[in-house]
Amino acid sequence: xxxxxxxVALAGNPNSGKTSLFNKLVGANQKVGNFSGVxxxxxxxxxxxxxxxxxIIDLPGIYSLTTYSPEEVITREYILNEQxxxxxxxxxTTNLERNxxxxxxxIDIQANLIVSLNMYDEVEKQKTEIDLDQLEKLIGTHxxxxxxxxxxxxxxxxxxxxxxxxGEILIQKNxxxxxASIEEFIDRLVEILSTDEDLSSKYYxxxxxxxxxxxxxxxxxxxxxxxxxxxxxxxxxxxxxxxKKEHDxxxxxxxxxxxxxxxxxxxxxxxxxxPKKKKTSTEIIDSVLxxxxxxxxxxxxxxxxxxxxxxxxxxxxxxxxxxxxxxxGIAVSEIxxxxxxxxxxxxxxxxxxxxxxxxLPNIMILFFALSFLEGTGYMARAAFVIDKVMHKVGLHxxxxxxxxxxxxxxxxxxxxxxxxxxxxxxxxxLLIIPxxxxxxxxxxxxxxxxxxxTASEAGNVLFGxxxxxxxxxxxxxxxxxxxxxxxxxxxFVMELPPYxxxxxxxxVLQMWHKASLYLRKAGTIILAAAxxxxxxxxxxxxxxxxxxxxxxxxxxxxxxxxxxxEKAEVLEKLELTEAGKQLEYSFAxxxxxxxxxxxxxxxxxxxxxxxxVTGIAAKxxxxxxxxxxxxxxxxxxxxxxxxxxxxxxxxxxxxxxLALMVFVLLYIPCFAASIVFHREAGKWKWTLxxxxxxxxxxxxxxxxxxxxxxxxxx
Amino acid sequence: MISRISYCEINQKGKVVDIDGxxxxxxxxxxxxxxxxxxxxxxxxxxxxxxxxVLKDDNEISLGYELASKILLECSEQPKVTLDKIKVGxxxxxxxxxxxxxIRYRLLDMGLVKGVKLIVVRVAPLGDPIEVTINSxxxxxxxxxxxxxxxxxxxxxxxxxxxKKRWGIF
Numbered sequence: 001x002x003x004x005x006x007x008v009a010l011a012g013n014p015n016s017g018k019t020s021l022f023n024k025l026v027g028a029n030q031k032v033g034n035f036s037g038v039x040x041x042x043x044x045x046x047x048x049x050x051x052x053x054x055x056i057i058d059l060p061g062i063y064s065l066t067t068y069s070p071e072e073v074i075t076r077e078y079i080l081n082e083q084x085x086x087x088x089x090x091x092x093t094t095n096l097e098r099n100x101x102x103x104x105x106x107i108d109i110q111a112n113l114i115v116s117l118n119m120y121d122e123v124e125k126q127k128t129e130i131d132l133d134q135l136e137k138l139i140g141t142h143x144x145x146x147x148x149x150x151x152x153x154x155x156x157x158x159x160x161x162x163x164x165x166x167g168e169i170l171i172q173k174n175x176x177x178x179x180a181s182i183e184e185f186i187d188r189l190v191e192i193l194s195t196d197e198d199l200s201s202k203y204y205x206x207x208x209x210x211x212x213x214x215x216x217x218x219x220x221x222x223x224x225x226x227x228x229x230x231x232x233x234x235x236x237x238x239x240x241x242x243x244k245k246e247h248d249x250x251x252x253x254x255x256x257x258x259x260x261x262x263x264x265x266x267x268x269x270x271x272x273x274x275p276k277k278k279k280t281s282t283e284i285i286d287s288v289l290x291x292x293x294x295x296x297x298x299x300x301x302x303x304x305x306x307x308x309x310x311x312x313x314x315x316x317x318x319x320x321x322x323x324x325x326x327x328x329g330i331a332v333s334e335i336x337x338x339x340x341x342x343x344x345x346x347x348x349x350x351x352x353x354x355x356x357x358x359x360l361p362n363i364m365i366l367f368f369a370l371s372f373l374e375g376t377g378y379m380a381r382a383a384f385v386i387d388k389v390m391h392k393v394g395l396h397x398x399x400x401x402x403x404x405x406x407x408x409x410x411x412x413x414x415x416x417x418x419x420x421x422x423x424x425x426x427x428x429x430l431l432i433i434p435x436x437x438x439x440x441x442x443x444x445x446x447x448x449x450x451x452x453x454t455a456s457e458a459g460n461v462l463f464g465x466x467x468x469x470x471x472x473x474x475x476x477x478x479x480x481x482x483x484x485x486x487x488x489x490x491x492f493v494m495e496l497p498p499y500x501x502x503x504x505x506x507x508v509l510q511m512w513h514k515a516s517l518y519l520r521k522a523g524t525i526i527l528a529a530a531x532x533x534x535x536x537x538x539x540x541x542x543x544x545x546x547x548x549x550x551x552x553x554x555x556x557x558x559x560x561x562x563x564x565x566e567k568a569e570v571l572e573k574l575e576l577t578e579a580g581k582q583l584e585y586s587f588a589x590x591x592x593x594x595x596x597x598x599x600x601x602x603x604x605x606x607x608x609x610x611x612x613v614t615g616i617a618a619k620x621x622x623x624x625x626x627x628x629x630x631x632x633x634x635x636x637x638x639x640x641x642x643x644x645x646x647x648x649x650x651x652x653x654x655x656x657x658l659a660l661m662v663f664v665l666l667y668i669p670c671f672a673a674s675i676v677f678h679r680e681a682g683k684w685k686w687t688l689x690x691x692x693x694x695x696x697x698x699x700x701x702x703x704x705x706x707x708x709x710x711x712x713x714x
Numbered sequence: 715m716i717s718r719i720s721y722c723e724i725n726q727k728g729k730v731v732d733i734d735g736x737x738x739x740x741x742x743x744x745x746x747x748x749x750x751x752x753x754x755x756x757x758x759x760x761x762x763x764x765x766x767x768v769l770k771d772d773n774e775i776s777l778g779y780e781l782a783s784k785i786l787l788e789c790s791e792q793p794k795v796t797l798d799k800i801k802v803g804x805x806x807x808x809x810x811x812x813x814x815x816x817i818r819y820r821l822l823d824m825g826l827v828k829g830v831k832l833i834v835v836r837v838a839p840l841g842d843p844i845e846v847t848i849n850s851x852x853x854x855x856x857x858x859x860x861x862x863x864x865x866x867x868x869x870x871x872x873x874x875x876x877x878k879k880r881w882g883i884f
Contacts, residue, residue, distance in 0.1 A: 066823065068816060094850075095850060097849040097850065253822075253828075256827055257827045257829075260830070282852075292839050295838070295839035385839055388840040391842070491816055491820050491855075492854060492855055493859065494853070494854050495853055496852040497852075
């Protein structure tokens with residue numbers, strides 16, 4: 001039997017257990033995507049029930065149906081435009097007052113509404129009694145006790161959805177009545193609005209009227225160009241004047257107060273609260289975690305723990321991934337013998353895929369940890385503890401976690417900015433993360449500092465570099481906030497939810513969703529970019545160089561001065577020199593030479609130019625490029641040969657070394673990071689700004705460093 | 715009407731009825747020449763959490779904000795005070811929501827409307843933001859945002875009973 005498809009939307013406050021209920025309803029049949037045009041995640045799943053195919057959309061958590069956050073706009077537009085067959089309002093029953101406020105707004109919008117009284121088991125445990133029948137009478141919809149913990153009510157909800165769809169049960173669409181003076185204006189507005197048939201068939205006039213009275217920007221826009229606007233505006237002005245005169249208030253404030261009063265009244269009549277315990281467990285935990293003395297050290301400890309887990313624990317699987325792709329490369333090289341094809345497959349594709357997959361351990365661990373913090377309720381506390389510091393540079397407390405994650409890797413750090421709801425906070429945080437020195441830059445510092453400075457100096461130099469990054473980041477934040485965002489920042493009006501233990505299953509699911517989003521949305525482009533960079537550093541090949549070296553090789557092989565061992569050694573050296581020459585000849589090499597005049601004021605020669613260009617692929621490549629250019633083959637940052645070569649180059653000195661480290665610290669992050677940045681920032685404008693800004697800042701500060709250091713050292 | 719000196723407006727008069735603090739605070743206040751039973755008036759006060767000067771028999775006594783918040787006054791009238799000045803533990807009722815812009819909607823949606831009762835639960839370790847309890851849930855907001863919320867005192871929470879505890883961590 002197939003009854004057709006029912007579209008259901010879940011709406012509710014953040015922390016109302018909506019996600020848990022969603023998971024209980026649909027199980028593993030879910031997928032994640034984005035709502036179009038915004039970086040808000042959209043979860044949807046399907047379930048079969050009584051022959052119907054029920055598709056459930058988990059709308060983002062919101063407190064109200066206004067239009068002050070993207071989440072609110074999405075929820076509202078979804079309900080208005082997609083017109084789901086049923087809207088299930090998930091309510092945290094332990095906190096009815098705040099949760100039912102949203103319910104009243106969902107009633108206004110005339111959604112086909114049922115309410116899931118979630119976390120009902122907790123209410124029972126508290127011995128609070130709720131008169132459900134009376135509540136239904138007062139608010140005017142169906143209330144179904146549910147719990148994601150013991151699974152109760154899940155079937156009831158599904159039954160209700162089906163029965164509502166088939167018309168077996170009817171929910172009387174109540175309207176909430178406000179005070180007489182407000183109702184009068186609502187009636188008059190409804191009358192005017194109803195004259196426009198187009199409008200009133202699309203939207204429920206009473207809802208439009210209420211929204212007009214509370215100055216809703218989007219509804220204003222909707223009606224502003226309509227001929228009825230003049231009449232509407234007159235009524236609105238009158239309402240404004242009268243409420244001012246009679247109540248020393250405005251319609252918006254009055255509606256809001258009355259809405260809260262309605263909810264309060266309904267609760268008073270239907271809920272019998274158990275006597276309050278002396279201290280709830282949340283209060284006890286907070287008295288330690290938010291304590292004036294222990295709060296800050298514990299916060300720092302948790303942040304350190306996340307960082308450590310993400311990057312230390314991530315190191316081992318990252319090594320495995322590296323080994324696996326190396327092994328794969330070797331295995332493939334044995335099968336594919338044609339040199340060009342082999343190079344494309346092994347150095348281009350396999351290395352490229354490896355370069356995408358290698359970030360997965362970091363991303364998965366970090367988001368597991370962040371989901372855990374969010375799920376327990378500590379995330380809001382973390383923001384609470386550190387907000388004062390972040391607010392000084394115009395940011396929100398929640399920017400802290402993405403920022404410190406940037407010290408490990410920009411890719412997960414950029415992705416972590418999703419916890420920031422405010423657009424200006426997000427963009428600013430995204431733009432300062434590149435300056436938090438990521439771990440891939442570390443080998444470059446080790447090589448350069450280790451070569452040009454003594455061991456004791458090198459420590460200070462490294463510390464100075466990291467500090468410089470943080471300073472530039474903070475200054476950038478201030479600058480951006482005042483230049484682009486007029487100092488606006490997200491209000492810190494934030495709920496500190498009760499501590500709860502998140503379900504392990506959901507944590508794993510969320511981690512997996514993040515990983516798959518990364519692979520699908522960023523991975524493919526990163527792979528393409530990696531292949532392009534590979535082509536740029538391998539092509540075009542110079543036949544001339546090849547012939548020349550072929551000639552020398554032949555000479556060496558046929559010569560009689562060398563014995564066999566010496567011949568092998570000389571041939572190997574020739575191979576390396578040739579690789580260096582070929583790199584110089586390639587697109588990347590030419591580009592490095594081309595930009596030499598630009599980097600010359602920093603004391604860099606064309607070799608450093610090439611190294612920096614290839615560093616856009618990945619920062620650690622700066623080191624291996626220098627190895628190739630100095631004809632040393634595969635080297636790492638500890639290579640004594642490379643250090644000797646660098647020291648032997650008369651162009652290099654301490655000033656150049658410092659400028660180079662500063663430049664590597666500040667210039668545009670690697671390709672993978674830049675692509676993730678673009679995905680998160682969403683607009684080309686910002687990606688362009690990011691590329692230009694980081695590189696310009698890098699140049700200027702490296703220039704200053706070079707000149708100051710030259711004065712200081714010589 | 716019991717209030718704290720830190721809640722009072724300039725020129726407001728009152729009688730010191732209690733000192734809400736440990737033995738140290740009591741001694742400190744006594745050494746400045748103030749004691750229970752004194753009639754005083756507020757002479758001047760700096761903005762926000764600044765110093766407060768009071769007059770006792772024409773003698774001016776300058777008090778730090780923290781200390782001033784520990785002296786309980788019996789006043790004839792309810793002082794007008796904003797949420798950012800409220801001491802941890804005290805219960806207040808919102809009399810006017812003066813916030814504008816984005817913050818206004820957030821606060822309204824969270825239920826911060828006229829007539830609602832709030833308890834200030836704690837101040838963040840670095841001094842800002844603050845945490846309040848409202849309708850049985852916990853809300854945090856910055857002092858800067860709390861500045862625009864006018865409140866009246868419902869209940870002063872005297873930590874008197876805990877006088878012996880010098881370390882009031884928990």
